[in-house]
Amino acid sequence: MEMDGGSASAPAGIEADSVSVRQGRSKIIYQFTQQNLPACKPVLSPAWVISIFFVVGVIFIPVGIVSLHASQTVxxxxxxxxxxxxxxxxxxxxxxxxxxxxxxxxxxxxxxxxxxxxxxxxxxxxxxxxxxxxxxxxxxxxxxxxxxxxxxxxxxxxxxxxxxxxxxxxxxxxxxxxxxxxxxxxxxxxxxxxxxxxxxxxxxxxxxxxxxxxxxxxxxxxxxxxxxxxxxxxxxxxxxxxxxxxxxxxxxxxxxxxxxxxxxxxxxxxxxxxxxxxxxxxxxxxxxxxxxxxSSWLGGHNNFLGLAYISVGASFILIAFVFMLLHVKNPRPYGDTTNLSWNWKSMSG
Incomplete structure (x- = not known):
């Protein structure tokens, strides 16, 4: 009787484990399809956008100058x-x-x-x-x-x-x-x-x-x-x-x-x-x-790479200054929605 009882309980435990595995898998699939998985969702405030453009420009311009100098030494x-x-x-x-x-x-x-x-x-x-x-x-x-x-x-x-x-x-x-x-x-x-x-x-x-x-x-x-x-x-x-x-x-x-x-x-x-x-x-x-x-450490004579880096870096810095001027002229604190055209209060008014 004990042996029969033990043999009957084993398949039940395995079946329960398989059910839990399927449920867990279906839950993950549901979260993925519904985009509910944990994710980093940065909020791009004006300060962040201006800083990113400025930093990229500051990095690209020196790289372009070094690349252009290496090409000119050839x-x-x-x-x-x-x-x-x-x-x-x-x-x-x-x-x-x-x-x-x-x-x-x-x-x-x-x-x-x-x-x-x-x-x-x-x-x-x-x-x-x-x-x-x-x-x-x-x-x-x-x-x-x-x-x-x-x-x-x-x-x-x-x-x-x-x-x-x-x-x-x-x-x-x-x-x-x-x-x-x-x-x-x-x-x-x-x-x-x-x-x-x-x-x-x-x-x-x-x-x-x-x-x-x-x-x-x-x-x-x-x-x-x-x-x-x-x-x-x-x-x-x-x-x-x-x-x-x-x-x-x-x-x-x-x-x-x-x-x-x-x-x-x-x-x-x-x-x-x-x-x-x-x-x-x-x-x-x-x-x-x-x-x-x-030849140089960068290869043969080719000014394109250096000029491309300098052009992109200068463009990013220029865009950063334009964004900064627009933000200074028309500031909007983070979280302020009073000026949005789709704000419920303005629509109802």
């Missing part, structure tokens, strides 16, 4: 060379010049360093009016082939640069086919400045997106050559020019890292640049620029 040289490196006889027909392989594309120019430039000095090439974000251009690649090479056969997305002479192309697609192929060498006097071209691509791209055992195959062997060729004896993971180029840009004007000069340059130094003007930007009215730039 020394940047931008040199457009695509027009100057065309021979005089071809200035009126630049397209014929770039398409004629018998014409030397060598070009030597000199740059004067305006300020001291501390190493590392980053070398970029900049292209203008080049739409790497075009839908068909962006889709013309195959990430699986870049990782697995000839083991991956479904390369239809790379057309028309997927097959040549009946053999697959590695890497396939228009992006790789149009690889940038201008080159630069730098000299200070008779001494050549060494350019470090290692680690210019993202480590994640080198390690995870381009195969270490994947080698270029049948690349740039067609009748129409788009850009640079690749060494078939070097795996794609080590072809960092290609990796940098394959990370397409979202805007028509972009810069891509070419290398680094790891020597300091002094103000008024004359740097000779020997370049090969190979890349065809003349057919689409584009332009090519060489950029030498130092």
């Amino acid at each position: 020394v940047e040289i931008v040199y457009r060379y695509d027009a100057e490196c065309v021979p005089e006889s071809f200035r009126s027909n630049k397209l014929a010049y770039i398409k004629d392989s018998s014409i030397p594309k060598n070009c030597t120019k000199s740059l004067k360093i305006p300020k001291d430039m501390k190493a590392p000095i980053y070398i970029y090439y900049q292209l203008d009016n080049y739409y790497q974000n075009h839908r068909r251009y962006v889709k013309s690649r195959n990430d699986q082939q870049l990782l697995h090479g000839l083991k991956y056969h479904d390369t239809g997305s790379c057309a028309p640069e997927d097959v040549n002479h009946g053999l697959p192309i590695v890497p396939c697609g228009l992006i790789a086919w149009s690889l940038f192929n201008d080159t630069y060498s730098f000299y200070r006097g008779i001494d050549e400045l060494k350019v470090n071209r290692k680690n210019i691509a993202w480590e994640s791209d080198r390690e995870h997106k381009f195969g270490k055992q994947v080698y270029p195959f049948n690349f740039q062997n067609g009748s129409l050559i788009g850009g640079a060729s690749l060494d078939p004896n070097i795996p794609l993971s080590d072809q960092e020019d290609l990796i940098v180029w394959m990370r397409t840009s979202a805007l028509p004007t972009f810069r891509k890292l070419y290398g680094r000069i790891e020597e300091d340059l002094d103000a008024d130094d004359i740097i000779s640049i020997k370049l090969l003007n190979n890349y065809n930007t003349y057919s689409f009215s584009g332009s090519k620029k060489l950029v030498l730039s130092t």
